[in-house]
Amino acid sequence: MGPGCPVCVTNMPEVDEAVALAEDGAIVATYGDMYRVPGTNRSLADASAAGADVEIVYSASEVVDLADATPDREVVFFATGFETTAAPTAAILVGDPPENLSVLSAHKYVPPAMAVVAELPDTDIDGFLAAGHAATITGYGLFETFVEEYEVPVVVGGFEPLDVLLGVERLLEYVRDDTAGLENAYPRCVSREGNTAALETMWEVFETTAGEWRGITEIPDANLVLHEAYAEYDARDRFDIEPATGNADPLTEQCLCGDIMAGTADPDECALFGEECTPSNPVGACMVSSEGTCKIWLEYGGRPDL
Known part of the structure; x- marks a missing residue:
């Protein structure tokens, strides 16, 4: 699962920020898996149990609906995930969102993390099964330079059982033949160029910066933060966030x-x-x-x- 699922690589201080905002009275909306992820000393579930208002959503558009329904409250979208969810987050911000909505971005960008994992001294990886959902946005052409530089095969796979089996089977053939190559085993959803409209929106709203991936290391250009043009929707700019830290398990x-x-x-x-x-x-x-x-x-x- 390297370089990690979105939940697994969200750093503890990012969770701390979301918890602090919820405890300060904002409605914090996030995806379900993030609800129980421990921060330095507590999770959003802990904050909710203590009376904070934490809402689980299944899409970025639900956060817009939540903000529209509660105009007298600040609604913060604790936005996590890779390119697959970063693009929808960007879409709500270019779509004239409610004034009471802001984004606490913990979005990550996969390619730099793949490079770091490939370069770790103890890593002995024969090939990468690239996630089809992210490649649906970015396109599989993104991996061409990676394959050339690290001389390992990359196969883009889907998520249905047969898709996974096909991706693993093709990757094993590359490993068997000791060949570095790139293959799209998920052609019904992934193209070489990806979703160009979604990419354009994502890069209009976000830019990359260095950031700590939980349990791995600080990775250059692997975190997605809001461009200055969208700073009015950036929770880190809108609020004076002072998370409680220092009592980690x-x-x-x-x-x-x-x-x-x-x-x-x-x-x-x-x-x-x-x-x-x-x-x-x-x-x-x-x-x-x-x-x-x-x-x-x-x-x-x-x-x-x-």
């Missing part, structure tokens, strides 16, 4: 999520896995997300004995 220092996302460790190598860290009591984000390796590994029994 000491178990987080033992968490191996970063190594697991980088492919240098398996979940059951973590001393917390299945004991102190479970889906009902997660220490690391990899155990929270439905896309997290630790949660999947625990639910389905790890690597099968083939």
Whole structure:
């Protein structure tokens, strides 16, 4: 799952910012998986249990509806995810959003993180199965320079069972033949150029900056922040955010999520896995997300004995 699912790489201080805004009286809207992700000392679920107003949404457009329905409240969209969700976030901001709506961006940009993972000294990755949903926006041509530079195969795959099997099968053929190549195994949704209209909107609203990916490292040009032209909708500009920090669970220092996302460790190598860290009591984000390796590994029994 490297370089990580969107939930898994959202850094703890970003969660802290969302929690602080909710505790200060804003309505914070976010996607469901983010609700229980631990920050430095608490999650949005914890804030909600203490009386804060946290709303789970399934699309960026729902946040606009929420802001329209509560004109006397500040509504902050804690916006997470890769290019797939960054483009819809951008779309609501170019569409004359309500004045009481702002965005706390934790959006990430995948290609720089792939390069960092490929360059990690302990990484031994034979190939990359690239996510079809992100490539639907960016296009598969984005990976051409990556394949040339790192000499590893990249296959863009979809998410239905047969799509996954096809992507893995094609990737294994490249690995078997010791060949670096790029292939689109999801042609019904992904083109070489991608969704040019969505890309144009995304880059109108966002620009890249360096940022910490939870458990991995600070990655240049891998975080998406709002352009100055859209600063009026930037929650970090609109509010004086002072998150409470400093009381992190000491178990987080033992968490191996970063190594697991980088492919240098398996979940059951973590001393917390299945004991102190479970889906009902997660220490690391990899155990929270439905896309997290630790949660999947625990639910389905790890690597099968083939």
